[in-house]
Amino acid sequence: MKKHLKLSNAFLCVMSLYFYAYGEPKLVVLMIASIIFNYCIALLIDKLSRYRNVCLIVSVILNIGILFVCKYLGWSIEILNSIFVKKIPAFNMALPIGISFYTFQAMSYVIDVWKRVVPAQKNIINVGLYVSLFPQLVAGPIVRYTDIEKQIYKRSLSPEKWGSGIERFIIGFSKKVLLADSFSVIADKAFLMNSENSLGILFSWIGAIAYSLQIYYDFSGYSDMAIGLGKMLGFSFLENFNYPYMASSITDFWRRWHISLSQWFRDYVYIPLGGNRHGTKRMLVALGITWLSTGIWHGANVTFLLWGCIYGTLIILEKLYEIPQKIQAGAAWKIPYRLFVLIVIVLCWVIFRSENINLAIQYIATMLGISGMTENSGLEILYCLEFKWELLAGSVLCFPVIPWLRSHLKEKVSYVLLFLEFLLFVVSISYLIKGTYSPFIYFNF
Amino acid sequence: MKNFFTIAVFCIIIYMIGFVHNIKGEDYLKRDWINLYGFVQNVLDKEQIENFTLYKTSYDKIVSPREEVTDSEIEKKANNIELIQEYCVNKDTPMYYITSILPIYDEKVLPAGVKDYSKINQEKLHKKLENTAVSIIDLQQKKSILNIKQENLFYRTDHHWTIETCFAAFQEIIWHLEQDLNWGLDSQGKFTDLDSYKKIIYEKSFLGSYGVKVGEYYIGTDDFEIYIPKYKTDFIFEKYDANHEMTMQKKGDFFKTMMNEEILQDQGYYNKYNSFSNGGYIENRVINNNADNDKKVLLISHSYGRPLLQYLSLCFKEVRNLDPQEGRYNDDYFKYIDEYEPDLILIMNEFEGEITNEIVIQLN
Numbered sequence: 001m002k003k004h005l006k007l008s009n010a011f012l013c014v015m016s017l018y019f020y021a022y023g024e025p026k027l028v029v030l031m032i033a034s035i036i037f038n039y040c041i042a043l044l045i046d047k048l049s050r051y052r053n054v055c056l057i058v059s060v061i062l063n064i065g066i067l068f069v070c071k072y073l074g075w076s077i078e079i080l081n082s083i084f085v086k087k088i089p090a091f092n093m094a095l096p097i098g099i100s101f102y103t104f105q106a107m108s109y110v111i112d113v114w115k116r117v118v119p120a121q122k123n124i125i126n127v128g129l130y131v132s133l134f135p136q137l138v139a140g141p142i143v144r145y146t147d148i149e150k151q152i153y154k155r156s157l158s159p160e161k162w163g164s165g166i167e168r169f170i171i172g173f174s175k176k177v178l179l180a181d182s183f184s185v186i187a188d189k190a191f192l193m194n195s196e197n198s199l200g201i202l203f204s205w206i207g208a209i210a211y212s213l214q215i216y217y218d219f220s221g222y223s224d225m226a227i228g229l230g231k232m233l234g235f236s237f238l239e240n241f242n243y244p245y246m247a248s249s250i251t252d253f254w255r256r257w258h259i260s261l262s263q264w265f266r267d268y269v270y271i272p273l274g275g276n277r278h279g280t281k282r283m284l285v286a287l288g289i290t291w292l293s294t295g296i297w298h299g300a301n302v303t304f305l306l307w308g309c310i311y312g313t314l315i316i317l318e319k320l321y322e323i324p325q326k327i328q329a330g331a332a333w334k335i336p337y338r339l340f341v342l343i344v345i346v347l348c349w350v351i352f353r354s355e356n357i358n359l360a361i362q363y364i365a366t367m368l369g370i371s372g373m374t375e376n377s378g379l380e381i382l383y384c385l386e387f388k389w390e391l392l393a394g395s396v397l398c399f400p401v402i403p404w405l406r407s408h409l410k411e412k413v414s415y416v417l418l419f420l421e422f423l424l425f426v427v428s429i430s431y432l433i434k435g436t437y438s439p440f441i442y443f444n445f
Numbered sequence: 446m447k448n449f450f451t452i453a454v455f456c457i458i459i460y461m462i463g464f465v466h467n468i469k470g471e472d473y474l475k476r477d478w479i480n481l482y483g484f485v486q487n488v489l490d491k492e493q494i495e496n497f498t499l500y501k502t503s504y505d506k507i508v509s510p511r512e513e514v515t516d517s518e519i520e521k522k523a524n525n526i527e528l529i530q531e532y533c534v535n536k537d538t539p540m541y542y543i544t545s546i547l548p549i550y551d552e553k554v555l556p557a558g559v560k561d562y563s564k565i566n567q568e569k570l571h572k573k574l575e576n577t578a579v580s581i582i583d584l585q586q587k588k589s590i591l592n593i594k595q596e597n598l599f600y601r602t603d604h605h606w607t608i609e610t611c612f613a614a615f616q617e618i619i620w621h622l623e624q625d626l627n628w629g630l631d632s633q634g635k636f637t638d639l640d641s642y643k644k645i646i647y648e649k650s651f652l653g654s655y656g657v658k659v660g661e662y663y664i665g666t667d668d669f670e671i672y673i674p675k676y677k678t679d680f681i682f683e684k685y686d687a688n689h690e691m692t693m694q695k696k697g698d699f700f701k702t703m704m705n706e707e708i709l710q711d712q713g714y715y716n717k718y719n720s721f722s723n724g725g726y727i728e729n730r731v732i733n734n735n736a737d738n739d740k741k742v743l744l745i746s747h748s749y750g751r752p753l754l755q756y757l758s759l760c761f762k763e764v765r766n767l768d769p770q771e772g773r774y775n776d777d778y779f780k781y782i783d784e785y786e787p788d789l790i791l792i793m794n795e796f797e798g799e800i801t802n803e804i805v806i807q808l809n
Contacts, residue, residue: 185496185497381557382559386491386497430478
């Protein structure tokens with residue numbers, strides 16, 4: 001490795017840790033411990049071939065154990081206390097930012113070394129850089145060591161790449177500040193009204209759609225910013241979203257939404273459990289476990305568990321009855337099924353966003369007009385008119401409009417696009433300065 | 446070259462974090478960005494700001510609609526006002542409760558779907574007070590106020606009365622008091638005659654408390670107008686802090702003692718309202734050396750009282766103004782009344798139709 005790259009990696013690693021420490025001054029120790037532990041265990045797997053399985057099991061138990069303590073222990077104790085008479089003392093711990101992301105990255109590195117897909121990294125700085133690399137550290141995409149290994153040793157930087165990184169960063173930043181934060185105002189109001197029993201049928205749909213748009217632009221905006229920053233530093237991260245609301249089926253949706261997470265669960269949970277190579281029963285079990293895990297990965301709440309279960313069930317049904325293939329074959333069902341998929345996605349986001357299962361049921365019942373709350377408050381028109389441009393832009397940009405424009409516009413016109421992006425950036429800064437604290441949704445995971 | 450890119454990325458990020466952080470903390474740095482934000486809101490035809498708490502009316506004024514107050518809350522507020530009244534009766538001091546003028550007179554001026562209960566709340570309270578011994582000066586029903594166009598009652602970018610409204614309120618208060626008390630407050634009629642005043646306009650110079658949230662290009666700025674007596678005046682103005690320490694004393698004519706000329710002249714300073722009563726927001730005292738009587742008045746009011754104090758002081762020997770808002774004058778009001786022994790107490794604690802509890806809380 002060239003000297004300048006060694007220096008660059010060391011600098012990036014230190015600054016990434018500093019970046020994390022800025023937000024989590026105490027819990028950065030946990031991340032450093034995770035880096036050291038996973039670096040050592042991967043070396044042991046590489047060196048001690050007799051104990052490599054034991055090393056892997058220890059690594060998985062410890063990684064999952066830490067994640068469990070930080071994320072799920074308090075919740076588990078709450079559940080146990082509600083079931084049993086004898087009370088266990090409550091455990092409250094602030095969730096370290098991005099722990100689910102960096103733990104999964106570290107685990108994938110160790111598993112890939114165990115699978116002999118990649119050699120163990122000799123230089124701890126490089127493992128540290130991989131785990132803590134700041135652009136995608138707190139909310140993904142979940143980068144695989146296999147995808148980034150070569151880039152640690154050799155990556156290219158050019159003004160063109162830099163420019164395209166800046167462009168991507170601006171798009172992500174604008175998505176978050178201009179669109180996601182606007183949709184959050186509508187969604188927050190709807191979910192608040194639901195908890196106050198004052199939500200009407202029309203506003204419940206507007207709120208649910210607004211949340212669906214919010215979570216998409218919030219998370220994909222962060223991913224764009226991460227990919228853009230990565231480009232500016234010479235890294236190429238894989239795409240995390242591919243216009244998910246254009247999905248033709250639930251299975252297709254999960255190929256387009258949070259791609260890095262779906263692939264992680266596919267490669268490290270579903271396939272090791274047998275995947276679809278050992279008959280239908282085994283496949284169903286593997287799918288069930290994978291989707292329960294996906295749900296619970298998002299947080300310690302029954303709502304996430306239910307959300308994962310619903311997606312798991314729907315994907316199982318699609319697989320069993322080969323629905324996507326049948327829909328593709330018969331043109332008449334394409335559009336109705338797409339609509340069905342969109343409605344299911346929106347309903348699932350309601351469960352995902354709700355504070356508890358009762359509120360989720362109440363919200364969905366209102367949407368379906370069976371909660372008794374059918375009276376509209378008059379706020380529907382107000383909120384829709386107020387955010388008409390954002391709703392319009394948000395709906396249009398769910399489709400690949402920008403790539404289409406780029407490929408069809410002549411070079412001169414594309415400069416206009418560049419100017420518009422600069423304008424968006426400046427306007428986004430003004431929104432940021434004016435606005436209140438508005439963290440990314442996936443910071444909580 | 447390649448390290449340069451890496452370092453440059455960090456420098457840009459650190460610079461941007463610092464840049465946004467600094468701007469968020471400093472109002473003067475924020476101004477241009479807020480102006481841009483307001484301009485974008487205007488272009489996007491936004492009718493609400495601050496997360497649906499402030500709205501643009503059909504005649505381009507920013508207003509803050511009020512939530513409905515429950516009947517029991519209204520009852521409590523009415524009882525509290527009655528309590529003060531009883532205290533004043535025991536001291537043989539006349540007390541008047543001055544109602545507020547409402548900035549939202551009709552829900553139709555608001556964007557569709559927005560509810561405002563200020564009128565309903567006010568009506569409910571007044572109904573309760575009508576059955577008590579409390580003397581009310583209902584400004585909302587006074588001719589001088591009714592003669593002002595609704596859109597001119599308040600600044601477009603602020604929650605305060607315009608000087609036109611303030612002067613009309615002053616006229617009506619004096620006329621009402623004179624009818625009740627017959628103290629000869631304006632025997633020659635010059636104090637309440639608008640022709641006795643010179644109008645000075647500072648064009649497009651005022652951006653009020655609502656306007657600063659969206660800058661100059663959302664609905665624009667307000668003209669700032671003041672009325673200065675044409676006749677000879679001689680005052681002593683004193684400003685006090687929360688520890689009852691005098692922080693300013695001015696002697697001279699109306700303009701010199703009451704108005705902060707520096708604020709009026711400073712083109713970069715938008716909160717011109719602070720020029721009234723020299724920006725005194727806790728306790729202000731004004732002694733009128735040319736007064737026709739020796740009456741002392743205690744005016745307990747929100748910031749609406751600052752310009753009103755200036756005009757009231759023309760008709761009395763001494764007027765003191767206490768602002769009961771939290772963090773302002775929050776001491777014992779009964780004790781203050783006992784020590785000051787005013788001849789008249791005026792209370793004005795409704796805020797855009799919201800009846801505040803501050804004085805009562807402090808009295809209790």
